[in-house]
Amino acid sequence: MSDAYQQSVIEQAEAYAEKVIRPQAGQFDRQESLPREIIDGLASRGLLGAPLPVQYGGLGLDPLFYGKLTEIIGKACCSTRSLLTVHTSLVGETLAKLGTPAQRERFLPDLVKGSRIACFALSEPKVGTDATSVKTRFEKQGDVYVLNGRKKWISFAGIADLYLVIAADGDTVSAFLVERTAPGLSVKPMSGLLGNRAAHLAEVFFDNVEVPAENVLGRMGTGFSFVANTALFYGRYSIAWAGVAIGQAALEEMVGYACEREQFGQKIGEFQLVKGMIADAVTQIHAARALCERSGRLRMAGDDDAVMEVNMAKYFCSKMALQVAANAVQVFGGNGCWNEYPVERLFRESKILEVIEGTSQVQQVMIANHGMRRYRRHKVV
Ligand SMILES: Cc1cc2nc3c(=O)[nH]c(=O)nc-3n(C[C@H](O)[C@H](O)[C@H](O)COP(=O)(O)OP(=O)(O)OC[C@H]3O[C@@H](n4cnc5c(N)ncnc54)[C@H](O)[C@@H]3O)c2cc1C
Incomplete structure (x- = not known):
């Protein structure tokens, strides 16, 4: 990807951020919600897939240009930037690097289009910094993995369609791509936060949620x-x-x-x-x-x-x-x-x-x- 092309992406993003996002950032903060039209506005410019491979619809920005994009969006609105951090970086870039070809094909184009919003669910009510000791459990039952537990502080969980969930079975920690439609998954929005107020934070509950084996991300035990x-x-x-x-x-x-x-x-x-x-x-x-x-x-x-x-x-x-x-x-x-x-x-x-x-x-x-x-x-x- 040429520098001139990447620079043109940055300039267009800056115009959008300054004209549309920044003037509304205070309002998003007060209403504790990022409107769908902003997510669509980012998606229609390709920004939700900015660093993701072109073959999945991404713009293929290199880390330097993607960093600059993060600065531009973050300068306009922290919660909007947080969508890039979570949806595009924590989940999108991780899927692009560690996903199987089938997982990438299945999820990345939708993440780029914004037709699915993704979130990263690691933290729990009693587990933060000591993240290796997650209490959310998985158990293999026949062809599927069954998840039980609770996640907390999950940015964009309130509106997400895809949850990258870290769960454990004893000392074995694994990662699962869980779809919102899975029976037993529910969310409870969180409000009253110091910042990132429009980032749709929520608690996520897993009550016997079945996850197919093809939705394990990375090898078992490397979660x-x-x-x-x-x-x-x-x-x-x-x-x-x-x-x-x-x-x-x-x-x-x-x-x-x-x-x-x-x-x-x-x-x-x-x-x-x-x-x-x-x-x-x-x-x-x-x-x-x-x-x-x-x-x-x-x-x-x-x-x-x-x-x-x-x-x-x-x-x-x-x-x-x-x-x-x-x-x-x-x-x-x-x-x-x-x-x-x-x-x-x-x-x-x-x-x-x-x-x-x-x-x-x-x-x-x-x-x-x-x-x-x-x-x-x-x-x-
Ligand atoms: C706005 C917001 C958005 C978030 N979004 C997400 C998200 O999308 N996904 C997600 O999984 N989580 C998310 N989190 C959770 C966040 O990652 C945790 O709050 C963070 O990891 C800290 O964990 P904790 O709150 O349990 O604090 P604790 O781990 O209980 O830490 C409390 C204090 O003890 C200190 N401490 C702990 N252990 C040590 C140590 N070994 N040495 C020195 N000091 C230590 C910490 O530095 C801290 O000052 C979000 C949190 C917020 C506030």
């Missing part, structure tokens, strides 16, 4: 080690760019306000302490974007370091987004604490990034272990 970890790799890459998106949106709001608002007879942007917040934001965002681009290039090169570099990008960018959004609120003063201005929402959304796809603490543990292996001197005398 966490291989499938969930692959999905989380794609998800973390997406969240890293989501951090850049929030930082950039908060910066633009902050600068606009600082150039307009007057106190003590001058624009507040002329005060050096306000300039300090702007300088920090610009620098941090540039550093964050560079880290995302580096991890994207490593992904494209198939470099083993890509996994750890994506963890670092996710950790750094989510932390950066929270700092920049908090400073944007500060620059707005009282107006920053009011939902008539977008920085209030950006601040709430930024905190979510430190929790999802592996918390910041978990990223720190993984990065520290990596650092202690790689940067240890052989001998200290």
